[in-house]
Amino acid sequence: VKSGSSFLLAARQCEIAELEQLADTAQLVGAIGRLIHALQRERGVANIFLSSRGERFREQRERQAAESAGIEEEVHARFGALQADAVRWRHGSRLFSRVAVAVHGLEGLPALRARVAALALGADEASTAYSKLVAGLLAVVFEAADASTDPEISRALVAMFNFMQGKEYAGQERALGSRAFAAGALDDTGRQQWRHLVDAQQASFQVFADFSDPEILRAEQASRSPAVQDEVDRLRRIGCAPGVLLNPDLTARWYDTCTQRMDSLRELEVVLARHVRGLCETRIAQAHEELRDQRALVETLEAQAASGHPAPPYGPQVERSMVALLHDQSRRLQAMSDELDAVRATLNERKLVEKAKGLLMAHRQMSEDEAYKALRQMAMNQNKRLVDVASAVLSLVDVLPGGAR
């Protein structure tokens, strides 16, 4: 018969195993961030290349594609390593489904590049294809944040996911602006989309800020370049002005300024990734130390019990210490669980939006992209947050025709 205290030690060992898995996830998230950054650049360059009908950025396109392909290999290696240990993975069914979508997207990348090189598709279509790829990779990061059972690391991963999402909106803005300047014009829909991308960036970076430590926020402050931001704002105003023909010579200026901004966002992302890894290491070391302390304490208690009494129950003093140990552990787990619930609430908001999108896709025969645009449009028209519009849509589920749910 195993003693109660041996299960206390087993609980701690499980915690360590969970944290170690989380550390692996953090490494993966870091590698994904690197790949997303390369794909974001590739998208921006492809937009200029296609919108200028192959006149601009021919060489950059080739160079960037080669760079992305190199980073892609690293991500594939990490995915492969995860898979080797797949059945041990907590929440593995969801994580690996996300990875399957991401990897399937990457499998289509050489063909996409070939079509871009042959000028065989429009800039808009190329943008959508790259954005879908990035969305698939971000979904893996989201799942990693959702699977975390440590509230502090969860907070950091939620902050990081939202930062990456904000950066992706900034990347989409770079691509859209590049397309607009290179083509020399932008229609009403494009202008509306541009404004939305600016708002969406702000919303994501706000969640990032809400979930970040002061230390991270100082690093974020320090990474900002007011000159770059002013120039982005100036070119945005030009690009978004209604009914104006755009000067294609501003294309490179827009692309370069945005790229400076994207690169400093990427630098901060590296800081965030390092921060998450550091948290994992600290928590693992701490849990090991606590395990050692707890083991020593349990051994002392059992030795005392053995010397004074032939068998459990121990004497009143030893009993009190054991009860205190059990009580502390319960309280600590309860506190962690409460904190985790609070962090998860933010992730649930994103899930609500996904659900509302799914509902529109099923009931209105919309594509994923159309459903998202419809939600975004409702949010803009009603001046509400996306999540509030999503809740409203979901609450209508019973009155929608043909209830597929």
Added chain:
Amino acid sequence: VKSGSSFLLAARQCEIAELEQLADTAQLVGAIGRLIHALQRERGVANIFLSSRGERFREQRERQAAESAGIEEEVHARFGALQADAVRWRHGSRLFSRVAVAVHGLEGLPALRARVAALALGADEASTAYSKLVAGLLAVVFEAADASTDPEISRALVAMFNFMQGKEYAGQERALGSRAFAAGALDDTGRQQWRHLVDAQQASFQVFADFSDPEILRAEQASRSPAVQDEVDRLRRIGCAPGVLLNPDLTARWYDTCTQRMDSLRELEVVLARHVRGLCETRIAQAHEELRDQRALVETLEAQAASGHPAPPYGPQVERSMVALLHDQSRRLQAMSDELDAVRATLNERKLVEKAKGLLMAHRQMSEDEAYKALRQMAMNQNKRLVDVASAVLSLVDVLPGGAR
């Protein structure tokens, strides 16, 4: 480089591993139910033995203690088996903390029995000690229900947990009534407690019914004996009548009738445990079959791709099939996750009560038992559900003095 489809298969394998772990949990829950039933009997017998100052049920007490000890060994063996594979366990840190508390409680059982045999404690105190033990074991069942990632099995486990909780209230009622009849009297507090135990049973059985299949509900209907229920009601009315001396000769009649009722509840519990195990087996077999089908499909797709094209991307038809496969998987996981959220909401109600209890313990220096009684009292006074009172208490956290949270 691994293909997207290989990750789809890995996701399915993870699902199977999760289900197999759930099946082990279901076995454990079954064994715990058996032990709880024996401890509930021991508690009832001990109450009569102590309240009659050792005159009644001397022999039954010894026999029942021996029976419980035998079943206890089986539960210890199952706990030990879990521990052997501890670090692989999903949500292991919480599960094993609960097991630690339960096992620690069981370690004190021989001493408790010795004190009962020596008439060295009051019936009330013995009841509390046994009830605490059962609560510790039920907390393991709760954790098992909470860790399940399959909505259908979660529903069944939530139903089972609430059934076990309802049966435990019925067992506490048997013990309280036994104490009252054997002592020949009951005070106001006791009467209030009795009425609460009746309400609490009803509330738990209601949740059980809400979460059960028609098949289970039919079995539940069939297991009821109106004659036994009428006799319980009749003796309840006698026992709860204010200001009346109780006839100690009714003790055995009360105990026997309640025991008949407890035994038929136990029979239904066995049906529930078998149902949960059956669900696990069905889902595992189904997941294996789906894995086989998916594997065959992926192989076909890849063969087609290999014959028609040198490398991915596949032809448009193969690509459409792959996308459909990925899409189906995402939709299925999303549907499961939604359903799981709904099931968890019920478990969260219990957690709210636990949290409110913790708050009262911290702020009012109450014991766990006092805190629970205080919440129960508020619920009774305000004619509200326990969970609503708990929410109200938690919403006061900011205005409570000395905010320890």
